[in-house]
Amino acid sequence: xxxxxxxxxxxxxxxxxxxxxxxxxxxxxxxxxxxxxxxxxxxxxxxxxxxxxxxxxxxxxxxxxxxxxxxxxxxxxxxxxxxxxxxxxxxxxxxxxxxxxxxxxxxxxxxxxxxxxxxx
Numbered sequence: 001x002x003x004x005x006x007x008x009x010x011x012x013x014x015x016x017x018x019x020x021x022x023x024x025x026x027x028x029x030x031x032x033x034x035x036x037x038x039x040x041x042x043x044x045x046x047x048x049x050x051x052x053x054x055x056x057x058x059x060x061x062x063x064x065x066x067x068x069x070x071x072x073x074x075x076x077x078x079x080x081x082x083x084x085x086x087x088x089x090x091x092x093x094x095x096x097x098x099x100x101x102x103x104x105x106x107x108x109x110x111x112x113x114x115x116x117x118x119x120x
Contacts, residue, residue, distance in 0.1 A: 003042060003084050003111045004091040010049075010078035012104045024103055031101045035083065040094060046079035082111075 016024065035041035057064050083094050091108055099106045 001084050001086050002091075003082055004088075004095075005080060005082055005109045005111065006091070006095045006098055006106050007080040007109075008078050008102070008104055008106050010076060013078060013102075014104060016103075024101070027101045028098075031097055034097075035081070035094065040083045040085050040090070042082040042084050044079075044081035047077060 032041065032044060035044075053068055055066050055068065057066075081094075081098060083091060085091050085094065088110070091110070095106050095108045
């Protein structure tokens with residue numbers, strides 16, 4: 001089955017109070033359990049804004065590590081889920097549920113080929 005990335009940009013997240021974010025987290029956790037039970041969830045997670053970020057470039061033949069995300073725009077990944085579903089219709093179904101549970105937009109993209117089978 002094809003895998004789809006369902007992700008959001010940090011800039012799409014409205015300003016919520018701590019209490020509102022805790023409620024969103026509870027709602028999302030219920031959805032994550034639903035996705036696990038349905039057998040569609042491959043992996044999900046949010047990125048840690050407080051953790052160090054680095055880049056690596058091996059174009060010279062030797063990996064060169066540098067500090068920081070060198071993003072040209074303010075857009076960057078805030079969190080994601082990868083789902084393994086039979087088709088786009090099902091990807092849309094789960095993306096809609098995620099957007100509803102989170103309360104902010106999601107972007108959906110299909111992976112090329114059978115990604116998980118490449119290393120299992």
